[in-house]
Amino acid sequence: MLNDLPLARKTIYVTGTQKVQTIEELVQANGGKVKSFPLIDVQECIAADDAEKLAHSKSYEWLIFTSQNAVESFVKKLHRAKQNVDTFLCKIAAVGTKTAKALENSGFTVEFMPSIFSADVFVKEFPLVAGKGRCLFLRGNLAKTTIRDALACDEWTVYETVESTKHIQALAESLIQEEEPIVIFASPSAVKVYAQYIVPDFDWSYITIASIGHITTAELKSYGATVDVQPDTYTMKAVVEHLIIGGL
Incomplete structure (x- = not known):
């Protein structure tokens, strides 16, 4: 039954762009349903010198990608x-199976992926493979400085993440109708938008909170939220699998 x-x-509510x-x-x-209400938008950063930067990027030994958005x-x-x-001819390093x-x-x-999909683990394991090879980190505008600081690599911001409020009203109206909403x-970035526009009407306790990644979890906790689910593997599928086996 x-x-x-x-x-x-x-x-299950998805708040990102995935x-x-x-x-x-x-x-x-497994008997549930999915609703998507993106709270962020991702846009490619386009500049007049993009072709020049592309040509220069070929001179690096390694290109580092930590998100699908950077790849796209x-x-x-x-x-x-x-x-x-x-x-x-550069070697490619990636963080995450989706990336x-x-x-x-x-x-x-x-050529390389860390054992755990986080920048903290990446900067520990990557030098063991890459040595002192010159690296270029393809990043978003909100990326942390962890990789740059630890590896002294160059960076190129190829996309930006911006807040999106166009789904706020629809999200609020949907949440109130659901018996067991899991967000x-x-x-x-998605946490910030939710905290600013949704939490004043729906306290964090109204939902079950699932987080992908320790940085997202830290942001949730900074707003006073209690994270119910955070799988060791930082993917949407891992969250769902955790929920299926009763990991609340």
């Missing part, structure tokens, strides 16, 4: 400049 499934009567298809089938198969923005620049992935998959789907070969936060 449907009511016996582990996610019966539960609605596509929900990767978890929707899994949630539905970088590839857009390649296409705009009519350049081919095959012309890049690695985006790179491989674009034609890159990932997944995948970035500090």
Whole structure:
């Protein structure tokens, strides 16, 4: 019976820009449903010297990517400049399976991934492989300085994350109708928007809170929220799997 499934009567809210298809089938198969209300928007940073920077990026031994957004923005620049992935002889480092998959789907070969998908672990393990090779970190405007400071690498901001409030009213109206809402936060930026616009009407205790990554968790705690779910693997699928086995 449907009511016996582990996610019966539960609605999982996704607040980031990630596509929900990767978890929707899994949630539905276990009796739940998924709703997406993005609280952030991601935009490629486009500049007049992009082609010049692309050419210069080929001089590095390693290119470092920590998000799908960085991969997508970088590839857009390649296409705009009519350049081919095959012309890049750099080695590629990635943080996260989704990032690695985006790179491989674009034609890159990932040479290194850390054992745990966090910048803190990356900066400890990466030098053991890369040595003193010159590195370029392809980042977003809100990326922490952890990688730059630890590795003394160069950076190129290829995308920016901006707040989005266009779904606030719809999110609030939806939350009030749900019996057991579970909200997944995948970035500090989404946490900030939720805290500013939703929490005044719906206290944190109204929802079950799932967090992807320790940085997002720290942001939630800074607003007084209690994190109910934070899997060791920093992916949306890991959150859902945790919920399915009753990890609340």
